[in-house]
Amino acid sequence: MVVFYGRVRAAAERTIAELPLDAVGRPPWRKHAVSLRWVLVQLIEETARHAGRMDIVRGLIDGAAGDHRPG
Template structure:
């Protein structure tokens, strides 16, 4: 079967294999996350927009932490030292002294580390998250992180709309 892609949507492989399709789907929602940050200043990115304190930059920091945990740590790979405690919710907001550039770069490194795991391991590879009492496959983690990232990209869509009226699930054109 000939593989076709749509370069307008992060090269989505409409006739690709399972791993390629799952990875492309994850990349699509990852790109939506980054797109939600574009054109805003530091104050807007940090601004808590819900009673629980949800901000665009906090969601990016959280997603980076989650990618490191599930894709990297669970499969026994090296995770960079964290300067915050995600188990105390410190990954949900940008703290004083943390820059936008620092958090976006952290997300980029987490994505790159996760991508190495996805590329190097088969879908049925088994990981053992230390915070769970059961093993998981890379396939399960891919599906879970697509769901997690899409959920938070949706939150980001609402937050962005509240800040400046911007909406949409991916970059136009």
């Protein structure tokens, strides 16, 4: 999974470097075109959501919450 994520990240970095934020395209699974800016906002939102879930799982495992470690 980590290798796949690395390939996706590299492809995203190339796209971000090559296109303006206002570039528009339509992914095959969407009915309407979206801008690169919209895609990046969605990516940030999904990454934050998954990172938050992993933080909850970690907390259930070791009892830590945020920056506070169990004493």
